[in-house]
Amino acid sequence: MDIVGLLVNAVSGAVGGGAAGAALKEKGLGAMGNTIVGLIGGIGGGALMQQIGFLANTAQAAGLDVGALAGQVVGGGVAGAILTAIIGMAKNAAAKRPG
DSSP: OOHHHHHHHHHHHHHHHHHHHHHTGGGOOOHHHHHHHHHHHHHHHHHHHHHTTSSOOTTTTTTTOHHHHHHHHHHHHHHHHHHHHHHHHHHHHHHHSOO
């Protein structure tokens, strides 16, 4: 993954994590937690999707091709939102557990 793809996935993952946290208010991790988990999810998910061939590398896609960049944004955002939702639900389930 090139640096542009990494940055695009990180930023879009952070935005996706923030959006997921806002949508799941009672299951969120707080603004900073949503952003950090979304950032990690965006980077990891974008790298995974690129490895399996779902996303084109932005450096390989004729410079900064708009389609490749849009794929990176969507992939990173969705991965960040999914990871934030999973971590938020797991955190709340553990908090409700008698113990």
